[in-house]
Amino acid sequence: xxxxxxxxxxxxxxxxxxxxxxxxxxxxxxxxxxxxxxxxxxxxxxxxxxxxxxxxxxxxxxxxxxxxxxxxxxxxxxxxxxxxxxxxxxxxxxxxxxxxxxxxxxxxxxxxxxxxxxxxxxxxxxxxxxxxxxxxxxxxxxxxxxxxxxxxxxxxxxxxxxxxxxxxxxxxxxxxxxxxxxxxxxxxxxxxxxxxxxxxxxxxxxxxxxxxxxxxxxxxxxxxxxxxxxxxxxxxxxxxxxxxxxxxxxxxxxxxxxxxxxxxxxxxxxxxxxxxxxxxxxxxxxxxxxxxxxxxxxxxxxxxxxxxxxxxxxxxxxxxxxxxxxxxxxxxxxxxxxxxxxxxxxxxxxxxxxxxxxxxxxxxxxxxxxxxxxxxxxxxxxxxxxxxxxxxxxxxxxxxxxxxxxxxxxx
Ligand SMILES: Cc1cc2nc3c(=O)[nH]c(=O)nc-3n(C[C@H](O)[C@H](O)[C@H](O)COP(=O)(O)OP(=O)(O)OC[C@H]3O[C@@H](n4cnc5c(N)ncnc54)[C@H](O)[C@@H]3O)c2cc1C
Numbered sequence: 062x063x064x065x066x067x068x069x070x071x072x073x074x075x076x077x078x079x080x081x082x083x084x085x086x087x088x089x090x091x092x093x094x095x096x097x098x099x100x101x102x103x104x105x106x107x108x109x110x111x112x113x114x115x116x117x118x119x120x121x122x123x124x125x126x127x128x129x130x131x132x133x134x135x136x137x138x139x140x141x142x143x144x145x146x147x148x149x150x151x152x153x154x155x156x157x158x159x160x161x162x163x164x165x166x167x168x169x170x171x172x173x174x175x176x177x178x179x180x181x182x183x184x185x186x187x188x189x190x191x192x193x194x195x196x197x198x199x200x201x202x203x204x205x206x207x208x209x210x211x212x213x214x215x216x217x218x219x220x221x222x223x224x225x226x227x228x229x230x231x232x233x234x235x236x237x238x239x240x241x242x243x244x245x246x247x248x249x250x251x252x253x254x255x256x257x258x259x260x261x262x263x264x265x266x267x268x269x270x271x272x273x274x275x276x277x278x279x280x281x282x283x284x285x286x287x288x289x290x291x292x293x294x295x296x297x298x299x300x301x302x303x304x305x306x307x308x309x310x311x312x313x314x315x316x317x318x319x320x321x322x323x324x325x326x327x328x329x330x331x332x333x334x335x336x337x338x339x340x341x342x343x344x345x346x347x348x349x350x351x352x353x354x355x356x357x358x359x360x361x362x363x364x365x366x367x368x369x370x371x372x373x374x375x376x377x378x379x380x381x382x383x384x385x386x387x388x389x390x391x392x393x394x395x396x397x398x399x400x401x402x403x404x405x406x407x408x409x410x411x412x413x414x415x416x417x418x419x420x421x422x423x424x425x426x427x428x429x430x431x432x433x434x435x436x437x438x439x440x441x442x443x444x445x446x447x448x449x450x451x452x453x454x455x456x457x458x459x460x461x462x463x464x465x466x467x468x469x470x471x472x
Contacts, residue, residue, distance in 0.1 A: 062084075062085045062086050062087065063086050063087070063304075063305035063306050063455075064086070064087045064088075064089070064304050064305050064306075065081055065086050065087070065088050065089070065304060065305065065306045065307070065308065065455060066088075066089050066091060066292065066294055066302055066304035066306070066307045066308070067081075067088065067089070067090045067091065067307070067308045067310055068091050068282045068285065068294070068307070068308070068309050068310060068311045068315075068318055069090075069091075069092065069309070069310040069311035069312060069314070069315070069434075070090045070091070070092030070095060070268060070271075070277060071099050071100065071101035071264070071310065071311075071312055071440075072101040072264060072267070072440055072441060072444035073310035073312075073433040073434060073436070073440065073444055073447055073448070073451075074090050074092070074308070074310035074311075074433070075090065075264065075267035075268060075271060075444075075448075076183055076267070076444040076445050076447060076448025076449075077308050077310055077433055077447070077448040077451045077452060078090045078271050078276055078277075078448075079183060079186040079187055079267065079270065079271065079448060080183075080186065080448045080449050080451070080452035081308075081452045081455065081456075082186075082271075082274060082276060083186055083452075084452060084456055086455075086456075087276075088271075088274075088276040089276060089277075089278055089302070089304070090271055090276060090277045090278065091278060091280040091282050091294065091296070091302075092268075092277065092278070092279060092280070093279070093280065093281035093282065093297075094281075095268065095277075095279055098261075098407065098409070099312060099409065099410070100312060100333075100409040100410055100411055100412070100440065101260070101264050101312075101440070101441070101444075102260050102261040102264050102265075103260065103261075103335065103407045103409040104260050104409065104440070104441050105335070105348070105357050105359045105366060105368060105369065106256055106257045106258075106259065106260045106263075106359050106361060106366065106441065107198070107254055107255070107256060107257070107348055107357070107359060107441070107442070108176065108177060108180065108193055108254065108255040108256070108257060108441070108442050109254060109438075109439060109441075109442045110173045110176050110177060110222060110224070110253050110254070110255075110442060111173075111215065111218055111219060111222065111224055111251050111253040111254060112169075112173075112438070112439060112442070113166050113169040113170045113173055113218055113221070113222070114162075114166055114169070114214075114218070115156065115162055115165035115166060115169065115416060115417035115418070116153075116413075116417045116437070116438070117153050117154075117156035117157040117161075117162060117165070117415060117416055117417055118157055118159075118162040118165075118166075119157055119158075119159055119162065121157065122154070122157050128355070133383055133384055133387035134354075134355065134370075134387075135354060135355020135356070135369070135370050135371065136355065136370070136371045136372075136373075137370075137371070137372050137373070137384075138372075138373045138374075139372065139373065139374035139375070139378055141378075142373070142374050142375045142378060145375060146329055146373055148327060149327045149328075149329045149415050150373075150415075152327050152415035152416070153415040153416075155415075156415050156416040156417075161416070164465065165416050165417055165418050165465075167465075168418050168465035168466065169417070169418070169439075170221060170222070171462060171465075172419075172443050172446050172447075173222060173442070173443075174222065175446055175449075176442050176443060176445065176446050177193070177255070179445035179446040179448075179449055180192075180193060180444075180445040181193075182445065182449070183267075183444070183445035183448060183449075186270075187266060187267050187270040188266075188270055189263075189266050189267075189270075191258075192257060192258045192263055192266075193255045193256070193257055193258075194255060194256045194257075194258075195255055196254065196255060196256050196346070196347040196348065197250055197251060197252040197253070197254055197347055198250070198251055198254035198347055198348040198349070198350060198357075199229075199234060199237065199238055199248050199249070199250050199347055199348070199349045199350070200248060200249045200251070200349075200350040200351075200352050201234060201241065201245045201247075201248045201349060201350070201351060201395060202245060202246050202247055202248065202249075202352075202353060203245060203246055203353055204246050205246045205247055207246075207353060208228065208246060208247040208248065208249060209228070211249055211352070212226060212228045212249050215249055215251055219251065219253060222253060224251060224252055224253030225251075225252045225253075226249055226250065226251045226252075227249070227250045228247070228249060229247060229248045229249065229250055230247050231244075231245055231246060231247055231248070233248075234247065234248035234250075237250065237346060237347070238345055238346050238347065238349060239346075240343050240344060240345055240396045240398065241349070241395055241396060242395075242396065242397055242398065243393075243394045243395040243396065243397050244394070244395075245395055254347075254348060256347075256348060256359060256360070256361065257441065258361070258362070259361045259362070259364060260441065280296045280298070280300060281296055281297040281298065282294055282295075282296055282297075282311070282318070283295050283296055283297045284318075284321055285307060285309070285318050285321045285322065286321055286322075287322065287323075287427055287429070287430070288303065290303060291303040291304055291305055291429070292304050292305075292306065292307040292429055292430060294307065305429065306429045306430065306431070306455055307429065307430050307431070308430075308431045308432070308433055308451060308455065309322075309430070309431070309432050309433070309434065310432075310433040310434060310451075311434065312410065312412040312434060313328055313329070313330045313376050313410050313411075313412040313413075313434075314376070315328065315412065315420075315432065315434040315435075316328045319432070319468070322424060322427070322430055323426075324424065324425075324468060324471070324472060325471050325472060326414075326420065326435075326468060326471045327414060327415050327471055328412055328413070328414060328420075328434065328435055329373065329413055329415075330373075330374065330375070330376045330410040330411060330412065330413065331371045331372070331373060331410075331411040331413045331437060331438070332371070332372040332373075332374050332376075332380075332408055332409065332410055332411070333368060333369055333370055333371065333372070333408070333409055333411060334368050334369075334370055334372070334380070334381075334382065334384040334385040334388070334406065334407065334408050334409075335366050335367060335368020335369070335385060335388070335406070335407050335409075336366070336367050336368060336385045336386075336388070336389055336404035336405065336406050336407075337364055337365070337366045337367075337404060337405050337407065338364065338365045338366075338367075338400060338403055338404045338405075339363060339364050339403075339405075340363055340364075341360075341364065341365035341400065342398070342400050343365055343396060343398055343399050343400065344360065344365075345358055345359075345360040345365065345396075346360070347360070348360070349395075351391065351392065351395065354388070354391050355369050355370045355371065356368055356369035356370055356388045356391070356392070357369050358392060358396075367388055367389055367392055367399075367404075368385065368388060368407075369388065370384055370388065371411075372384065376410050380408035382406045382408070385406040385407075385408075386406075389404070411436075411437050411438055411440070412434050412435050412436065412437065412440070413435065413437035413438075414435040414437065416470075417437055417438075418435070418465060418466060419433075419434065419435040419436040419437070419440075419443065419447065419466060420432045420433070420434055420435045420466060420467075420468050421433060421447050421450050421451060421454075421463055421466040422454070422463070422466055422467040422468040422469070423454050423455075423467075424468070425467070425468065425469045425472065428457070431451050431454055431455050432468050433447050433448070433451045450463060450466075
């Protein structure tokens with residue numbers, strides 16, 4: 062059995078570590094900020110199995126000009142960062158061609174088919190159960206035409222995975238989620254969505270399970286490199302490790318380690334914002350997507366989280382929390398009773414590839430190294446599946462079904 066290092070203790074790193082431990086390997090997860098709040102803790106907490114469409118697709122491109130007109134809308138670009146973002150954006154456009162988008166959808170469908178079962182299994186590996194709640198989700202629309210278009214497409218996707226979708230008028234939607242007292246034209250209910258327990262709690266439980274097994278350590282990785290006798294890791298504090306194998310699972314920060322290992326990748330941050338109200342006065346009975354405005358509201362036990370949106374920007378650029386306030390303001394059109402005070406704002410970095418397909422891959426020239434990053438909007442949903450696949454790859458199992466996720470596509 063091998064000693065395997067994992068850079069990054071977010072969802073990808075933890076899910077991979079738990080699977081590798083199960084196979085009998087010795088594992089060390091290196092995490093620089095174990096008390097921090099990365100994407101893995103601030104996300105919307107939704108198991109979003111129905112979402113098999115890549116972001117880069119023809120109809121999405123049609124919406125982009127309208128969205129860009131609103132500086133606090135569903136999509137913005139931080140224009141100072143445009144030069145650095147240009148290669149990613151060019152590839153995004155290229156990936157939106159119908160044929161390519163169809164391939165990406167096929168690849169996502171492959172991962173999504175096992176996502177729920179993989180989470181049940183991951184929970185068992187960490188000693189966690191009952192962490193997903195079967196709620197379904199509602200998407201509300203401002204026009205009947207928009208609802209009907211989305212319904213037709215969601216119904217087609219649902220058939221592929223075995224979910225059900227229903228077209229609802231505003232009255233029926235309000236019966237199911239009474240807090241939706243404002244005006245809207247109709248809704249779509251999709252029973253394929255589930256809610257996780259509070260995302261911070263979920264990640265901390267995975268990390269605790271790893272600490273108990275002495276597989277999680279505090280370390281800020283400065284550099285990694287291939288040596289004859291193993292994969293070397295050096296930390297900012299000057300510690301040195303040599304592992305038999307290494308998994309890079311450091312979210313958007315993975316890109317610097319990809320470069321250390323002699324490879325290229327297009328990985329940028331789609332930054333998202335949200336507000337969390339603890340013990341909220343507004344109760345939602347299920348997650349509600351306001352897709353035309355690019356955000357979602359998720360009810361957790363004792364908390365309500367409202368957020369989403371995409372801000373293409375450098376990971377280190379200052380946060381613009383007016384974006385979180387804009388989503389709260391928009392939500393009051395639909396949920397007039399939403400409280401004004403007492404929420405906590407957060408900004409998080411979705412690690413995103415331009416084709417919306419994560420990197421779940423061995424190094425093409427060095428099978429001692431594996432990659433698990435780039436899950437964009439769907440990393441909570443796909444973390445358990447990714448961990449299972451990466452552990453198999455690291456253990457030497459060959460799987461041609463994982464070819465679409467290879468890092469080779471960026472070389
Ligand atoms: C607003 C928002 C809402 C979302 N909602 C959902 C949702 O409802 N459902 C869903 O499926 N997904 C959702 N996501 C996406 C999901 O949260 C991410 O895809 C996922 O958390 C990415 O996990 P990760 O482990 O790859 O990266 P991260 O969570 O970023 O973790 C990477 C870890 O690596 C560590 N690290 C980085 N550099 C180093 C270093 N040098 N040394 C040591 N450690 C290092 C970091 O500290 C961090 O802990 C959402 C994301 C956002 C932003």
